[in-house]
Amino acid sequence: MSKKKDEIIEETEETEQNEAAEEAEPEKSKEEELEEKLKEQTDKYMRLYAEYDNFQKRSQREKDARYADAVIDAVAALLPIGDNLERALQTEVESEDAVKLKEGVEMVMKQFDESLAKLGVKPISAQGEQFDPNLHNAVMHIEDETIDDNTVVEEFMKGYIYNDSRVVRHSMVKVAN
8 A cells, every 4th residue: 555655646746746847838938928029129129219210310311401402592593693793893993983882892792702601602613624514504615726625715604512512503604625
């Protein structure tokens, strides 16, 4: 009988150990599940963060582009005023009053140029430069053997560029062929 009792005790102990092992396994799987869920949530968070960062950058680029468009449109509307001031400065004056008036126009023209520079708008250099269709608009051609081909020989209307990247107005030029 004692053998039977010992066998039953041993079987009971084995069963208890098996049950304990089975209970430990679900604990590990829960832990693994939690780790997997954490990884998924971390991945979702990182993707969302990257998407938001891209959104911020895209929004900033669009804002900068809208500002640049507004500056270019406003400056393009004001350029004819600057052209008229330049024409006024090219006139010959003799009387003392006319000389004083011309000096006043020179000061206004200087202020106009400074305002354009503050906005990031610069005149395009044309005279003596190689013709560039991205910057210049050829309205006349001349044949001259003493000048290199595609060289700007005369500028009829000054062109302007914004931040060295976008043309506000092309220079109207005469080109040697």
